[in-house]
Amino acid sequence: MIPRQIRSAISAFACCVAGCSGGDPSDPDRRPVPEDVPGVLDFGTIAFDFRTHQRLAEGSDNWPLTWADDDHQYTSWGDGGGFGSERASLGVARIEGGPDAVRGVNVWTGAEHPGVLRGKSYGIVSVDGVLWMWVSPRSGAFNWDEARLYRSADHGATWTDTGVAFDGARDRVAIPSFLQFGRDYAGARDGFVYVYATNFHLRDWVVQRPGEIVLLRVPRGSLADRGSWEFFAGLDAEGRPRWTADVAGREPVLRDPNGVMHTSAIHNPGLARYLLVTSHSQASAGNIAIRAAPEPWGPWTTVLYESSWGVPHVPANTFYWNFSPKWLSADGRSFVMVFTGTDENDSWNLVRGTLRLDQAPAP
Numbered sequence: 001m002i003p004r005q006i007r008s009a010i011s012a013f014a015c016c017v018a019g020c021s022g023g024d025p026s027d028p029d030r031r032p033v034p035e036d037v038p039g040v041l042d043f044g045t046i047a048f049d050f051r052t053h054q055r056l057a058e059g060s061d062n063w064p065l066t067w068a069d070d071d072h073q074y075t076s077w078g079d080g081g082g083f084g085s086e087r088a089s090l091g092v093a094r095i096e097g098g099p100d101a102v103r104g105v106n107v108w109t110g111a112e113h114p115g116v117l118r119g120k121s122y123g124i125v126s127v128d129g130v131l132w133m134w135v136s137p138r139s140g141a142f143n144w145d146e147a148r149l150y151r152s153a154d155h156g157a158t159w160t161d162t163g164v165a166f167d168g169a170r171d172r173v174a175i176p177s178f179l180q181f182g183r184d185y186a187g188a189r190d191g192f193v194y195v196y197a198t199n200f201h202l203r204d205w206v207v208q209r210p211g212e213i214v215l216l217r218v219p220r221g222s223l224a225d226r227g228s229w230e231f232f233a234g235l236d237a238e239g240r241p242r243w244t245a246d247v248a249g250r251e252p253v254l255r256d257p258n259g260v261m262h263t264s265a266i267h268n269p270g271l272a273r274y275l276l277v278t279s280h281s282q283a284s285a286g287n288i289a290i291r292a293a294p295e296p297w298g299p300w301t302t303v304l305y306e307s308s309w310g311v312p313h314v315p316a317n318t319f320y321w322n323f324s325p326k327w328l329s330a331d332g333r334s335f336v337m338v339f340t341g342t343d344e345n346d347s348w349n350l351v352r353g354t355l356r357l358d359q360a361p362a363p
Contacts, residue, residue: 046290046304048337048353050313057083057093057104057348061340064177064264065095067325068126069184072096074107074156075338076121076133080346082106089118090135092156099327099336099350107156117150117159122262122320125178127185127193127220131156134176134195144168144200147176151224162224166197171247173214174200179274179296180266180325185220187269192217194296196263196276199252206283207259212252213278215297217243232297241297253297256280256289264322265296270332271355276300277321281307284342286316303355314349317341324350 060080067073073095082091083104091109095102110118123134131152137145149164166173179194181187199212215232222228230243231250244250254260254276261279268275273292281287286309291300308316318341327336333356339349 045356046353047356048310048351050310050351052099052350052352053313054099054102054350055344055347056102057081059087059346060091060348061342061346062120062122062320063322063338063340063348064122064124065322065324065338066125066131066178066180067183068131068155069129070155071183071326072155073324073326074124074126074131075348076124077348078120082109083348084109090120092124092131092133092152092159094156099324099352102348102350104348108152108159117161119148122175122264123177123195125180125185125193126183127223129153129184132162132178132193132223133159134178136175144174144203144205147174147197149223164224164226164229166247168200172200173197173216173247173250175262176216177263177265177322180323182267182269182325187267188220189267189296191220193220193223194265196253196265198260198263207261207279207281209257209259211254211256211258211260211278211280213254213260213263213276214250215253235297241295254278254291254300260289262320264320266323266325266328268323268328268332268355270328270330273332275303275323277323279319280305284317284319286310286314286318286341288318288321315341315344317343318345318349 060077060082062078063075065073065075076092081087082093084106088109092107094105094107097103119135119137121133121135125132133150134147145168147166149162150159151162152159168174176195176197195216197214201208218229230245233242233244233249234251236242258281264277266275274296276291278289279287280289287307288309290304292303293300318339321339324336335353337351
């Protein structure tokens with residue numbers, strides 16, 4: 001275990017290189033890197049080039065991303081007009097072009113289809129030409145009430161309820177997000193689709209303490225079958241993952257004593273790592289954590305653990321970040337981060353960045 005003082009020094013150096021501007025690590029208001037994280041900055045440094053920052057679709061937030069079979073990315077937004085003018089509780093958009101010439105096109109909104117589907121989403125994925133989206137019923141603390149899965153076979157133009165759902169009060173599984181595996185899930189490690197979710201403890205719309213992330217999986221041909229879903233249940237004596245259909249038997253794949261809230265995740269094939277992004281400590285305050293692991297269940301190494309992320313380039317009110325699965329370089333070292341927040345950052349935001357390896361990742 002790396003001593004806290006050494007970890008703080010490493011983090012301070014990394015932020016100087018990256019321009020993170022997260023504040024003085026000695027500041028008592030700055031949250032420490034959790035003690036149970038085995039190591040820091042496995043990749044060397046992560047840097048964001050805020051000269052590339054773009055802000056679009058102002059007044060709409062969330063923006064999870066997936067890369068579909070038609071070579072476009074698809075995303076969802078909440079409480080706004082998306083890339084149009086018709087305000088909706090929930091909408092779906094197609095992202096065309098590259099990061100320097102983004103064209104967003106609304107393909108579905110709750111305003112156009114009232115009563116069909118309302119709520120918020122932080123999880124969308126394309127698998128074998130079909131879009132799947134997790135939806136919680138409303139804003140704020142109502143996000144904890146339920147996570148329900150919908151599908152679209154026409155690239156988001158229409159949606160149907162699969163009947164797969166997790167009840168917040170009973171199952172304590174909330175705001176799920178899909179692990180992204182390249183274009184139309186073509187880079188999948190096996191025959192399963194993987195999902196991360198927050199263990200729900202507190203009814204208020206706050207970071208959940210204790211902070212626990214759980215992992216689910218389902219055969220890629222059975223997403224609409226609730227009985228096919230399994231939960232990570234820890235490792236066996238040989239270090240292999242155990243799985244259970246019993247939600248009560250789940251074990252977290254990540255714990256953060258400072259709390260967690262939203263998640264996003266992507267496989268980075270160039271670096272042979274899974275990248276998990278979470279918020280921590282306080283909602284809508286730019287508190288970001290990025291962790292990497294050789295397997296979807298860990299063990300996790302901290303790449304970045306930051307408060308007031310982006311300051312002074314963007315206000316410290318961001319709350320959700322995800323790596324674009326399409327705009328990731330072949331070697332995995334250049335990326336585009338899409339993020340959202342409140343006030344000015346209540347919008348589609350993107351920024352380019354780099355991950356620098358000090359040495360090649362272990363196999």
